[in-house]
Amino acid sequence: MTRWPVSYPLALLIALITAAPIVVLIGLVENPADFLDTRNLDLLVNTLLLMLFTVTGAVIIGVPLAVLTAYVRLPLGKLWLILLAAPLAMPSYIGAFTFYAAFGPGGEIDNLLGISTPSASGLTGATLVMILYTYPFVLLTTRASLLSQDASLINASRTLGLSLPMSLWKIALPRALRGITAGALLSALYTLSDFGTPAFMGLDTFTRVIYVEYNAFGLDQAAMLSLQLLVIVGLILFLESTIGVTLERPGRSLTIWPGRWQVPALLAAVAPIVMLSIVLPLGIFTLWLFREGNAGFELEYAWNSTYVSLLAAAVAVVLALPVAYASIAGRFGRLMDRITYLGFGVPGIVMGTALVYAGLQVPFMYQTLGLLVIAYVLRFLSLAVGSVRSTAEKLDASLTKAARVLGARPSEVFWRVTVPLTFRGMIAGAALVFLEVMRELPATLLLAPTGFETLATYLWRVYEAGYFGRAAIPGLLLVLMSGLGLALMLFGERRAEFGMIEDKKS
Amino acid sequence: MLQIENLCVDYGPVRVVENLNLTLTEDEILMLVGPTACGKTTILQAVAGLIPIAQGRISLGNWEATPGKSIAPEKRKLGMVFQDFALFPHLTVEQNVAFRLTDMVQADHWLKLLGLDNFRYVKPGTLSGGQKQRVALARTLAHEPSLILLDEPLSNLDAALKDSLRWEIRNALKVAGVPAIWVTHDQEEALSVGDRLGVLNAGVLEQLASPEACFCEPASRFVAGFLGEASFIRGQLKGNHVSTSLGDVPATAVDEATGEVDLLLRPDDLSLAAAVGPGNAKVSWARYEGAYWLYGVALDGGPQLQIRTSHENYFGIGERVGVEVITTHALAAFAIA
Incomplete structure (x- = not known):
């Protein structure tokens, strides 16, 4: 009596909708032979090098920071974590914008302090910025797997004579490999999708050239480049799917007490990361704020950004529920989950291209806010799915059994037990989507109805027009609002630490 | 009255419960004992309707389940006490106990009887293991089931607590006057708490008799060796x-x-x-x-x-x-x- 889970048909429908833009793109390529064109080999090399360097850097920085924030008992430990995770909330193009403006001869650092620095541009500049804004992916996923590990294994290893660093290296990190890989994958996908950083840094990657082609009315060429990019994304998603799941027995996690002199040493090691990723952009924007004030800025931009983000987050979480539950229910559901994941790999510029085309076929959608929200949801649905799924997976199976045996029908079990206990995952998922939509630039550039200006698009207009100083207010507001989103996410994590996890430890 | 006839349960191609027959009356407590993976928990899950059955018939009061006609767990009017307590972490003790009750009479009764009055408004996360299992028991009893299934209810607790809680649970079951199937792997518990004892080995019920009979006149060498x-x-x-x-x-x-x-x-x-x-x-x-x-x-x-x-x-x-x-x-x- 194998029954087809209730969530499957819904998940199938949602997955099909998510996959639609890719079908649209394939339809755009007029001559399939062009797909294997080698003209764009340098594009491929640039894109892959940027991804490779970024992922390597993100792992090298993210993993030690994960160990630090997960295990080491630091004064104001939460603050360290918040500061180190904060670049996640910051759109990387803000980093690219300010790095570009700050470094090099004639840059703001040169102007202000008279220190000459090498300019940040091209592959070097893009890599630096991408590492600084994607290492938190690795930090957070690795930290989560480290925290889920029981300290007794490390304690056993140390009593058997292995030093603490060796124990971490040989016992803790191998078991966190899945978390590290998940973070590295997110960092790779982010790098492949990102449009702003290579655009500001003048590096010809797929995303930048797609935009150039689109503006030159080369919709065919843009579609083909998009498909080539999607093949790389598909390869990475495939790699991710081959990694098995390791479930840890819940237990008390390790605590390391640092020595008195170690705290300032750790602080000194961590400070440059925070200085570059947060203090520098904030400093530059503040400088511009004093220099230019609020010239050209309208409050409406901030309001537009916020409500379109909230709308997209709400829709994404509602759609994520059936997909997440289907994913837990079985193999077919897991496949549907994978398909929605493709949307996260579809770069914003590609999603924009596909939906502009689709919108032209359905005139009542074209140039509406609805189409823009659809684009956001299609791209970021997987974040909400992943978040809901991971809390739902941790749900003790005997809880739903207990509720059934007490006389509750499956739907009642769902509303009274499953939903309240996965609510944290939904909030976290909504926060993630909100954050992403707030900083989304390329799809918004292509799809926003005429006159609908968001913080991100206004920043882009300012850059194109060359009035860098006018970026002050939208830049600061983007950082502030994303910071609020991050606080929400961390609050969710605190609830986990003081609520359910404690239950398991007793 | 619970009746199980020729029950067989499969996990994929493997048969884990073979041809089980038993009948339970009034307020009888049946202990099911056996080594790890002998099928004792599987029997409980089958009776509760949480897993499908391959052959046979289970009936209790006004329902009857067969391989062709499965009855949803919530329609079976039975209670289950889990090894890991399975308390809802987002609800208070009182909300847990009154999960599906429309009035508080039964909940109050069992909270008082099991000494949980002072913990009504706390979340289960703050309770000790023994208190958690009392809450789980109160929750089950307050819903007035016609049969209670206990799945190794004491195995997550420490030895000193086991001994006293064992009798507390037995007394509560007798006060409620509900029949129960109590699964354990502890021979001492199996011999002392129940009215009847069933010894399982590899999915087969080797003996079903009074504890004394099982101990002194074991039906097989396995039963003889397992009970002492x-x-x-x-x-x-x-x-x-x-x-x-x-x-x-x-x-x-x-x-x-x-x-x-x-x-x-x-x-x-x-x-x-x-x-x-x-x-x-x-x-x-x-x-x-x-x-x-x-x-x-x-x-x-x-x-x-x-x-x-x-x-x-x-x-x-x-x-x-x-x-x-x-x-x-x-x-x-x-x-x-």
Whole structure:
């Protein structure tokens, strides 16, 4: 009596909708032979090098920071974590914008302090910025797997004579490999999708050239480049799917007490990361704020950004529920989950291209806010799915059994037990989507109805027009609002630490 | 009245419960005991409707489940107490206990009876293991099920707590007057708490009888060995006794064994004394248990026996001793394997 889970048909429908833009793109390529064109080999090399360097850097920085924030008992430990995770909330193009403006001869650092620095541009500049804004992916996923590990294994290893660093290296990190890989994958996908950083840094990657082609009315060429990019994304998603799941027995996690002199040493090691990723952009924007004030800025931009983000987050979480539950229910559901994941790999510029085309076929959608929200949801649905799924997976199976045996029908079990206990995952998922939509630039550039200006698009207009100083207010507001989103996410994590996890430890 | 007829349960191609038959009446507590993976938890899950059954029939009151007609767990009117408590972490103790109740009468009754009145408004996360299991029991009883299934309810608790909570649960079940199936892997618990005892081995119910009968007249060597220390001595069955090197001992044949048999000796069926003359055995090991000594003794030209004696009788390793059968009831005689 194998029954087809209730969530499957819904998940199938949602997955099909998510996959639609890719079908649209394939339809755009007029001559399939062009797909294997080698003209764009340098594009491929640039894109892959940027991804490779970024992922390597993100792992090298993210993993030690994960160990630090997960295990080491630091004064104001939460603050360290918040500061180190904060670049996640910051759109990387803000980093690219300010790095570009700050470094090099004639840059703001040169102007202000008279220190000459090498300019940040091209592959070097893009890599630096991408590492600084994607290492938190690795930090957070690795930290989560480290925290889920029981300290007794490390304690056993140390009593058997292995030093603490060796124990971490040989016992803790191998078991966190899945978390590290998940973070590295997110960092790779982010790098492949990102449009702003290579655009500001003048590096010809797929995303930048797609935009150039689109503006030159080369919709065919843009579609083909998009498909080539999607093949790389598909390869990475495939790699991710081959990694098995390791479930840890819940237990008390390790605590390391640092020595008195170690705290300032750790602080000194961590400070440059925070200085570059947060203090520098904030400093530059503040400088511009004093220099230019609020010239050209309208409050409406901030309001537009916020409500379109909230709308997209709400829709994404509602759609994520059936997909997440289907994913837990079985193999077919897991496949549907994978398909929605493709949307996260579809770069914003590609999603924009596909939906502009689709919108032209359905005139009542074209140039509406609805189409823009659809684009956001299609791209970021997987974040909400992943978040809901991971809390739902941790749900003790005997809880739903207990509720059934007490006389509750499956739907009642769902509303009274499953939903309240996965609510944290939904909030976290909504926060993630909100954050992403707030900083989304390329799809918004292509799809926003005429006159609908968001913080991100206004920043882009300012850059194109060359009035860098006018970026002050939208830049600061983007950082502030994303910071609020991050606080929400961390609050969710605190609830986990003081609520359910404690239950398991007793 | 619970009736299980010819129940079989499969996990994929593997049969984990084979042809189970049992009936439970009124307020009877049935203990199901067996080694790990013998199918005891599977039986509970099948009765609760949490897993499908391959063959047979389960009925209770006004429902009957067969492989073709499964009844949803929530329609079965039964209660289940889980090994890991399964308390809803987002609800208070009171909300847990009154999960699907429309009035608080039953919830109040059981919260008071199980000493949980002071914990009504806390979340389960702050409770100790024993308190959690009391809440789980209160929750189950307050919903007034017509049968309660307990899945190793004490195995996550420490030894001292187990002993007292065991009796608390039994008393609560008797007060409620509900029949129960209680699964455990602890033989002491199995023998002491229930009204009847079922011993499972590899999915088959080997014996279903009173605890005394299972212990003294086990239906198989497996049951004999699982419920307590068992030694065997070779002898010749003649009518209602067996003649052995320790003399003639009253016996009943298991499965119509005849001729040469193995006689089951429990450590308390034997006595141990300092050897008068050469004696008939030698002490090979001694284990102190507080009130008792447990000795391993090698019978001259015979098997190794286990004997329990008062803590006052101490014998050194290697000492010559005299062993005697002191029991007056009939012992089980098994055909030679």
